Amino acid sequence: MNQKSILQYYLLIFCCTFCCQNLWSQENFKRDIKIQFINTIGLTPLQLNETYTNDFGEKFTVSSFRYYISNITLVDEKNNSTDYFKDQYFLIDQSDSSSQNIFLQTSLKEITGINFMIGIDSLKNVQGVQAGILDPAKGMFWVWNTGYVMAKLEGNSNMVNAPRHAFSLHIGGFKAGQNTARIIQLNVSKHPGIIKINADINQWFKNLHDLPLKENFFCHEPGILAMKYADNYATMFFIQENN
Amino acid sequence: MKKAAIILVLFSALIVAISWVNKENTFPKTHPIKFIIPKGWPEPLYDFKQNPLTEEGFELGRKLFYDGNLSKDGNFSCASCHQQFAAFATYDHALSHGFNNSFSFRNAPGLFNLAWQKDFMWDGGINHLDLQPLAPITDPHEMAENLDSILFKLKNDIVYQRMFAAAFGKKEINTQLVTKAISQFVLMLVSADSKYDRVMQGKDSFNLPQRLGYEIFQKKCISCHVPPFFTDFSFRSTGLALDDYLKDYGRMRITGNPDDSLKFRVPSLRNVQQTFPYSHDGRFGYLDAVFEHYRSGVIQSNTTDSLLKNGIPLSNFEFGQLKAFLYTLTDSSFLNNPLFAPPGVNRNAPLPDALQHADK
Numbered sequence: 001m002n003q004k005s006i007l008q009y010y011l012l013i014f015c016c017t018f019c020c021q022n023l024w025s026q027e028n029f030k031r032d033i034k035i036q037f038i039n040t041i042g043l044t045p046l047q048l049n050e051t052y053t054n055d056f057g058e059k060f061t062v063s064s065f066r067y068y069i070s071n072i073t074l075v076d077e078k079n080n081s082t083d084y085f086k087d088q089y090f091l092i093d094q095s096d097s098s099s100q101n102i103f104l105q106t107s108l109k110e111i112t113g114i115n116f117m118i119g120i121d122s123l124k125n126v127q128g129v130q131a132g133i134l135d136p137a138k139g140m141f142w143v144w145n146t147g148y149v150m151a152k153l154e155g156n157s158n159m160v161n162a163p164r165h166a167f168s169l170h171i172g173g174f175k176a177g178q179n180t181a182r183i184i185q186l187n188v189s190k191h192p193g194i195i196k197i198n199a200d201i202n203q204w205f206k207n208l209h210d211l212p213l214k215e216n217f218f219c220h221e222p223g224i225l226a227m228k229y230a231d232n233y234a235t236m237f238f239i240q241e242n243n
Numbered sequence: 244m245k246k247a248a249i250i251l252v253l254f255s256a257l258i259v260a261i262s263w264v265n266k267e268n269t270f271p272k273t274h275p276i277k278f279i280i281p282k283g284w285p286e287p288l289y290d291f292k293q294n295p296l297t298e299e300g301f302e303l304g305r306k307l308f309y310d311g312n313l314s315k316d317g318n319f320s321c322a323s324c325h326q327q328f329a330a331f332a333t334y335d336h337a338l339s340h341g342f343n344n345s346f347s348f349r350n351a352p353g354l355f356n357l358a359w360q361k362d363f364m365w366d367g368g369i370n371h372l373d374l375q376p377l378a379p380i381t382d383p384h385e386m387a388e389n390l391d392s393i394l395f396k397l398k399n400d401i402v403y404q405r406m407f408a409a410a411f412g413k414k415e416i417n418t419q420l421v422t423k424a425i426s427q428f429v430l431m432l433v434s435a436d437s438k439y440d441r442v443m444q445g446k447d448s449f450n451l452p453q454r455l456g457y458e459i460f461q462k463k464c465i466s467c468h469v470p471p472f473f474t475d476f477s478f479r480s481t482g483l484a485l486d487d488y489l490k491d492y493g494r495m496r497i498t499g500n501p502d503d504s505l506k507f508r509v510p511s512l513r514n515v516q517q518t519f520p521y522s523h524d525g526r527f528g529y530l531d532a533v534f535e536h537y538r539s540g541v542i543q544s545n546t547t548d549s550l551l552k553n554g555i556p557l558s559n560f561e562f563g564q565l566k567a568f569l570y571t572l573t574d575s576s577f578l579n580n581p582l583f584a585p586p587g588v589n590r591n592a593p594l595p596d597a598l599q600h601a602d603k
Contacts, residue, residue, distance in 0.1 A: 128293070128373035131419040136377055137390035143377040145368040145497050178499070223499045 030105040033074070034194045035114070037092045037100045039065055041201050043240075048094060054205045056212040060157035060167070062201065065094040066140065067151035067233075068120050071183075074106050075113035083108050089120065091133050091140065092199075111188050114195060118233060119150030119181030125174040147172050147222065150180050151233055153204060160217040167213055169204070171229045173222025180226050182234035189239075196239065203236035204229060270412040273297035278358070281435035282444070284471050287358035289372055289430060294423045296430065299410040302586070304428030306406065307421065309585040312396050314386035315342055321376065321425070324351040324385070327583055330514035330574075331355065331432060337525025342387035348489065350525035352510060353518045355434035355577065356472055365507045365523040367478060368497045372429070373422040390418050397421065432583060434513050435471070438571040449571065456561075456568025463555050464512075464565075467548075473512035473572065479548040480505040482541035486524055493523065504546050516573045530569065534562050 039046040049061050069092055072085045083106045093099040124130060125147050140149045149172040160167045173180045188195055205211050209228040219225050276296040280287065294300075307313065311320045324339040324347065325331040331354035333339040338346040349365050363369040369378060379385040380393065397403045397416050407416045410424060441447035449457060460468075469475045478494040483505065485492070494503035507523045521527040527536065537555035541547065557565070577583075 126370050128371040129377070129419045129422045131417050135390075135418045136374075137394060137418045141377075143369070143374065143381055144364075146370040146374055221499075 030107050032193060033104050033106050033111070035072070035102040035104065036194060036196045037069070037102075037199055038196060039092075039094050039100075039199045039201065043198075043200075046094060046201060052201075054202050054213070056205065056210075056214075058157055058159045058205075058213045060155050060159070060213060062094070062153065062155040063166075064152060064154040065201065067092050067118055067199075068140065068148065069102065069116055069118060070120055071115075071117040072102070072104070073115040074104070074108055074111050075115065076108040076110050077112040078110055079108070081108060089124075089133050091138060111195070113185065113187050114197075115183060115185045117181050117183050118237075119172075119230075120148040120174070121181060122174045122179070124148070142172060142221075145221065147174050150230070153201065157213045157217075159212070159214040161214075162217055167217035169217075169219045169229060171219060171226045171233070173226050175222070178222040178227065180222070180230035182230055184234060184237050186237060186239050198238050198240055200236045200238065204232050207232045207235045270408055273299045273410065273412070276301060276431070278430065279433070281433065281440070281471070284435070285359065288361055289358040289426075294373070294426055296427050297410060299406070300424050300427040301431060303403075303406045303410045304424040304426065305583075306403075306586050307425050308428050313380055313388060313393055315388045315392075318342075319386045321379065322585065324379070325354050327580075328517065328578055329353065330434065330517045330578060332518040334517070335519065337520045337528075339385070341385040342383065345384040347382075347385055348491070349523050350520065353514055354429055355432045355513060355574075356511070357432065358430050359472060360476060362476075366494045366497045367508060373419075373426050376422055376425045377418075393421070394418065432577070434574040434577040436576045437513065437574040439568075440471075440574075442571070449568070452564050452567035453571050454568075456564035456566065457571075459557075459561050459565050460568050463557070466550060467509045468512050474509045476508065478503065478506040478508055480507075480544065480546040481522075481536070482543060482547040482551055482554075483522065483526070483536075484542055486526070489524055491524065502546060505544070506546060512569055513572045514574055514578070516570050517578065530566050531562055534565065 041052040044052070046062060046065065048065075049063060051059055051061055053059050069090045070088065072088065074083045074085075076082065085104060088104075090102050091099060120134070124134060129136060134148070136143065140152065141147070142149060149170045151169075151171045153167075153169045153171075155167060156165050157167060158165055171180050186197065205213065208231040211228060211232065216225065219229060274297055276298055278287065278291060278296055308321045308325075311317045311323070313320060319341060324333045324341075326334055328334060333351040337350060338348070339351045341347055352365070357363075357372055360372070361370075363372065363375045364378070369375050377390070380388055381390065394416060397407075403416065404414075407420060407424075408414055411420050438447055438449075438453075442449055467475055467477070467479060480493075485505065492504050494506040495501065497503075510518075510521070515521075515530070519527075519529055521530070521533050527533045534555075534557055537551070538557045539554065541551045541554040543552070
């Protein structure tokens with residue numbers, strides 16, 4: 001064996017290990033998909049601290065709007081397959097535009113629908129302190145009665161009979177009979193690399209339950225009122241056809 | 244030549260193996276602590292797999308527990324309301340002092356045997372030990388701090404930087420690691436070495452009043468205050484009048500269920516001699532007052548526990564005997580264990596490596 005062949009042998013081993021590594025890490029062919037959440041009032045994109053009017057004719061402004069999105073499933077009905085994104089949690093925050101884009105990789109050929117949860121599943125509510133986007137320091141967590149705040153809407157309205165006319169709706173609760181996480185199912189008609197989902201704040205006040213700001217402006221604990229808001233916000237998501 | 248080839252091949256294999264196995268593991272190894280379950284006790288409920296006990300983690304948790312910087316003004320550590328000599332309750336205080344001359348909402352309970360507890364607080368509102376510190380830390384009447392601010396303080400403290408790295412093997416400080424470290428400290432607070440325990444193990448014996456008190460206890464108290472924890476961890480209404488200032492409805496605050504009105508957790512009677520005043524708002528200053536409540540003060544309501552329909556008949560003699568027995572639940576080796584004292588205060592306490600590094 002001459003020195004050249006030793007060198008070749010040596011190189012060969014390295015090539016092999018690298019190839020193997022690459023083969024394992026590259027699972028099939030995946031492509032990027034972007035899911036964009038656009039918070040709106042009706043069809044108008046939301047601007048913080050602008051004045052809007054809800055279905056009861058109540059004028060209000062929004063100072064903060066945040067909600068968790070989790071358990072996303074992309075659906076391909078034509079090929080009868082789905083892609084579930086386990087343990088991936090996202091906090092959509094109106095004051096942070098980068099938070100409104102979710103980037104995923106899927107092996108689905110086509111996407112005909114998307115299912116997701118607004119809120120955090122009960123499992124993550126009973127497993128102690130989480131890190132990352134689920135860190136209680138994100139301010140979406142109740143420490144005195146364990147559980148995530150699934151969604152938060154804060155703002156002002158002259159209709160609110162409270163200091164600074166401020167309303168604050170912190171919607172949470174995960175136990176049976178208090179659950180405020182909701183599963184959303186939407187059809188995706190087009191087939192772009194981007195799915196744009198609108199979230200209409202007006203639905204918080206009126207859809208399944210009438211909750212005018214004049215009557216309800218505080219919600220800070222799990223219970224019946226929180227569940228009513230949850231029923232309402234479950235209807236706020238829609239995909240705009242002409243997008 | 245062949246030898247050289249073999250050596251080269253082996254060498255390259257070694258390099259590949261090392262680079263695969265040991266990518267980030269540049270931190271020194273931690274020293275595991277074995278959690279000892281007292282004889283005859285059940286398996287703990289805490290999932291140690293998610294938070295393995297180490298000397299470094301324990302030592303970090305101890306430092307955090309005794310650090311006033313976890314509060315807004317630097318005055319209130321966990322230990323300011325959870326004092327070791329009071330079995331980690333607040334000694335002789337119905338309610339504890341908090342930020343800006345305020346009082347806590349409830350009586351601070353003693354901290355021990357937490358590995359066997361499923362949920363926490365008088366109303367059971369907190370479902371995991373790791374989450375527990377977040378409540379007093381952020382309560383405006385207690386430590387009044389916010390988590391971002393605490394993380395900022397810890398991240399900018401070189402001693403903490405080192406101790407977190409030593410305990411968790413990464414250059415990161417977040418809420419999860421802070422609370423895991425505190426859990427490691429409080430999990431080690433096991434109280435199982437009282438005279439009662441020694442008597443049960445046949446190593447000691449009760450004197451006459453203690454023995455008579457034990458008999459009364461077994462007849463009249465044991466169905467809620469179940470050994471070895473001296474609580475069944477349930478929530479019950481003992482027929483206390485509602486305090487019209489605190490307006491504390493107990494368990495109902497959590498469940499929203501009227502059937503839970505005025506129900507509070509059955510407190511452990513271990514170290515009861517040190518944990519006065521008693522009840523969720525500390526309204527009873529001494530044990531006789533508690534006995535008197537059970538004898539003559541129980542208010543009957545829809546939610547009053549069925550075991551207390553007639554209160555608990557007790558004679559004046561029984562007061563004394565019961566007290567004699569309950570005092571055998573005082574665990575002085577727990578109350579004086581230097582391992583649980585503030586770091587550095589007691590030089591006889593073993594100083595694991597992490598702290599020695601930190602001191603320099």
